[in-house]
Amino acid sequence: MIVSTKGRYALRVMVSFAQRDSEEYIPLKEIAVEEEISQKYLESIMTVLSKAGFVDAVHGKGGGYRLNRKPEEYTIGSILKLTEGSLAAVSCTAQGASACSRTECCQAKPMWDKLDKMIDDFFEGITLADLLKDSMK
Amino acid sequence: MIVSTKGRYALRVMVSFAQRDSEEYIPLKEIAVEEEISQKYLESIMTVLSKAGFVDAVHGKGGGYRLNRKPEEYTIGSILKLTEGSLAAVSCTAQGASACSRTECCQAKPMWDKLDKMIDDFFEGITLADLLKDSMK
DNA sequence: TGATAAACCTAGTAATTCTATGGGTAATAT
C-alpha cells in the first residue's frame, strides 16, 4: 500500500472543492457530511493543505475553505506527497530514512530507485482537473 | 510504502540463494547470519516460499534450502506478491478488500487501476537474474 | 540407536504506524 486513507481523503476533499463554485468558502462540516468522513480527522488534513497554501481558509461564520488555484494547477503528486509525507515504494528510499547499511551493495537499490521515479512521474502527470474529467476511464 | 520488510527480506534471501551453487542445500542459519536477519523471522518467510514451490527444502543434518528454478525464471513480482499478499497501491483496489461503497462514483478509481497495472508490469518485467546482473544501475 | 541439525508448526508479544477523538482557543460574521 502506497497511499493511505489520509492521502485518499485529501484527494477526495480536493476533488470535492474543485467541483464547487471556486469563489465560495465551504465549511468543512459540509464536506465531511457529504463525503462521510470524520470531520475531526479531516480538520487535521485541511490544516496541512492550508499551511502549504493549497487552500485558502476563512474563520468564523460564513467562512470555510476554497481552492487557491485552478484544478489543473494541482498535481496529484503534490497533494499526496504533502499528506503522505513520502510516496517511496520502500522504506529504504524514503527521505529521512536512516540510511540502510547495505545501500552500497544492495542488489535491489537501483530497482527501487527506478520504481520511485516511475511512481513520481505518474502522479506528477495527473492533475485534479484530470480526475474531474473522468478522462482516464 | 508498497513493499514491507517481509517482502524485501524474501528478495534478499532469494538473491542470496541465486548467488550460490544451485545444487547445494544451504541451511537457513547461514543465510540469516550473512544477511543479519532474524532466523526465526526468516523461517516464516521460507515456509511461504517453500509451500509455493519457489524453493526446495530438505530436513535434517546437511539439509537446507535451494532454488527450484533458474534465477531468470523468477519474476520479482511473483516473489513480492507471494510474500506481501498484494502490491496494490491503495486498499480500495487490493484483492479481498471490502468493496468500497464509492466504487461506482469514485473519481480516482481509474487512476488507481492504472497505477496498479503499471506497478505490476514493472515487477513482472524484472527477474532475480536481472538483480544479480546489476544491469539496472 | 542415539545425538545432532535442520525444516516446520503454532501461538503470542512487542513495536510501530494509522486512524480517529476530545477538548479547547482564536478569528470572524451577524
Next chain:
DNA sequence: ATATTACCCATAGAATTACTAGGTTTATCA
C-alpha cells in the same frame, strides 16, 4: 454577545508489522 468556523495539541483506539518462543517432525551421521 453569540454563533460559527478554522486551528491547535494531546491522546486513545485499531490495525498492521515485525519479531520471539517453544516445541515437533524429519533426516543425517557417528
